[in-house]
Amino acid sequence: MAMTNSVSPGTDLPDKLGPVFLVVDDDPMVRKIVTRGLGQLNPAKVLEVEDGLEAQKVLQTMAIDVVVTDVVMPNMDGLELMKWAQEHCPQPLWIILSGLETFDAAVEALQSGAFDYLPKPPEVPRVRVAVRNAMDHIELERERKRLYAELEDSNSQLAEKVDQLQQVCHVLQNQAAVIQADLNRAEIIQRALLPQEPPVIPGWCMETLYRPGSSVGGDFYDAVMLDEKHLGLVIADAAGHGVAAAMLSVLFKLRLKQLDRHEKVLMPNQVLERLNSRLYDMLSAPGAFITAVYVLLDLHSGRGWLASAGHTPCVLNPAKGSPLMLERTGPALGLEPGAGYDEHEFTLTDGDRMMLYTDGVLDGGPDSPRTEDIADALNSGQNREELLGNLYASAVRGVGSDRDDITMFLLERAEGESHFDDAVPRETQQHEPLAPPPELQQGSSDGHAYISISGAVTWLCGQSLLDCSNAMLEQCAELTLDLGNCEHMDSTCLGTLHEIVTSHPESVNLQAVSPDVRKLFDELSMTSVLEHINPNTQSLPHGMTAINAASLSPEQQGARILGAHETLASLSAENQEQFRAVVNSLRADLPGEN
Structure with missing residues (x-):
């Protein structure tokens, strides 16, 4: 066990000396990274141990404010340690470190009362922010208790009581702001699970509309090319809405497998049966289930197969003929062990349309459409975007803020441009975001290319920034990266930016770099990038267009993070x-890197 100060393990420290932190991880490098972040918060003490059993000894002998622990460790894992501590020494707040392979355990820890979650490998700034938030929470809790104690002692003084109640209200307002900020952050994470852009398929087009009922929602959809001729479509609706439903939708995404271990395409009934088996073993809470539809489509012949797990009827509208209602073929996922699912078989010819949707479309206000109304709309001749917009307007007309999530997915066998509409709901726009969302835009003028980088840019933008820069430099002799609205870049984007500059030293320059971002360049010895900052700012061309996020597998995303x-x-x-x-952690996780 390593300690940053010389205070003996059995000594309780007074508040004025600062907080006491405990870092639990069997990887000494991870402990070093976390300890570095904690050391900048002026603690009284930072303790390090390498497993849960050693941590138990410390918790039994010292007053600890915040515990930062890994999930997977020898002797006793982090989740077991936290549950033990909640019974025997419940005072500390818990921050969980977890990689992708232990995401489920991190979710369970949050459900069990952990304060926050950090992905592995941890970054010093994120560790510092998470622990500072935890200490702010502790201070708020101490302040709340102090105020209530003062109220009990001064019942006879009405004026003081009113004043103190106002202070309590202020504290609660601050807590509500923290909760809302967490919800806004969760919305950004959840939207990253949705497809970023539709696949381009000649002779086929698709249109979607996704609107969660609040900051986060329980609906999910996806469209994936499984091989050169097969398309997989999925739409799902977790029970309820809000945070609990959102966690179920994340679980659904993680457990969805459309290919077997030999990379062979699975039939829809096989996909749902495997999903049901996995989810039934994990969903023990009453009322926790997911309805879903999975469609497998042969793009060459138009032949398709559909299986539905307790979901609303799908509507198939032939260009010639009567509409068909494809009803559910088995129970909702997570309700029955060993459930089986039948399949509907169909064929889509030129002009045929198919609509998948969640029950929020039908269960809104008094003007909500019925399934028959959806069939009539498909046959009305409206274009795809107008059709979905009109159905959404009917579904939410007369409904208050507490509405269900709404998702619609329209597939048509016709030439045309596909579009995924995942606009931020009006309810979320009312709140100030924790950090500005990242945005990349591109444009060119007279053979000079420009990329504008805005907001707080994270690893999700790294590959898109690299690909767009390389593509524009194939067409233009010069590239200017404008950082006038960039407030922060994480380490993956910083490394990617350095790769772009050093790969094209005669062609790339930066402009409008803020002092905060320049400080990041200095701290990481990015000399080449600093040398390419242009002191003069050129005007960006008119008509700059958004750069869509690259659609990457976890392995590809991991490779980009590793390279940076x-x-x-x-x-x-x-x-x-x-x-x-x-670097060592990513190399160990990526295939072919060992």
Whole structure:
């Protein structure tokens, strides 16, 4: 066990000396990264142990404010340690470290009362922010208790009581703001699970509309090319709405498998049966289930197969003939062990349409459409975007803020442009976001290319930034990266930016770099990037267009993150030490890197 101060393990520390932190992880490099972040918060003490059993001893002998623990460790894992502590020493707040492979355990920890979750490998700034938020929460809780104690002692003084009640209200308002900020952050994470752009398929087009009832929702959809001729479509609706439903939809996404272990395309009934088996073993809470439809389509012949797990009827509207209602073929997912699912078989010819939707379309206000109304709309001749917009307007007319999530997916066998509409709901727009969302835009003028980087840019934008830069430099002699509205870049984007500059040193420059972003360049020894900052700012061309996020598999995304951090690690000895744990962890997780 390592300690940053010389205070003996059995000594309780007074508040004025600062907080006491405990870091639990069997990887010494991870402990070092986390301890570095904690050391900047002026703690009284930072303790390090390598497993849950050692942590138990510390918790039994010392007053700890915040515990930062890994999930997977020898002797006793982090989740078991947290549950033990909640019974024997419930005072500390818990922050969970988890990689992708232990995401389910992290979700369980949050459900069991953990304060926050950080992905592995951890980054020093994120550790610092998470722990600072935890300490703010502790201070708020202490303040709340103090105010209530004062109220009990001064019942005879009405004026003081009113004043103190106002202070309590202020504290509660602050807590509500923290909760809303967390919900806004959760919405950004959940939207990242949705498809970013539709696949381009000659002779086929699709249109979607996705609107959660609140900041986060329980609906999910996707469209995936499984091989050169098969398309997989899925739409799902978790029971309820809000945070609980959103967690179920994330679980659905993680457990959805459309290919077997030999990379062979699975039939819809096989997909749902496997999903039901996995979800039934995990969903023990009453009322926790998911309805879903899975469609497998042969794009060459138009032949399709559909299985429905307790979902609303899908509507198939032939260009010639009467509409068909494809009803459910088995129970909702997670309700019955060993449930089986039948399949509907159909064929889509030129001009045929198919509509998948969630029950929020039908269960809104008094003007909500019926299934028959959806069939009539499909046959009305409206274009796809107008059709979905009109159905949505009917579904929400006369409904208050507490409405259900609404998702619609329209597939048509026809030439045309596909479009996925995942606009931020009006309810979420009313709140101030925790950080501005990232946005990349591109444009060119007179052979000079421009990319504008705005907001707080994260690893989700790394591959898109690299691909767009390379593509524009094939067409233009110069590229200017404008950072006038960029408030922050994470390490993956910083490493990617360095790769772009050093790969094209004669062609790339930066402009309008803020002091905060320039400080990041300085701290990470990004000398080449600093040398390419243009002191003069050129006007961006008119008609800049958005750069869509690249659609990557987890392995591809991991490779981009690894490449960026290898680049940063090569710039200085300090960088190499700072990112060693990140690089080693990613190399171990990626196939072919060992």
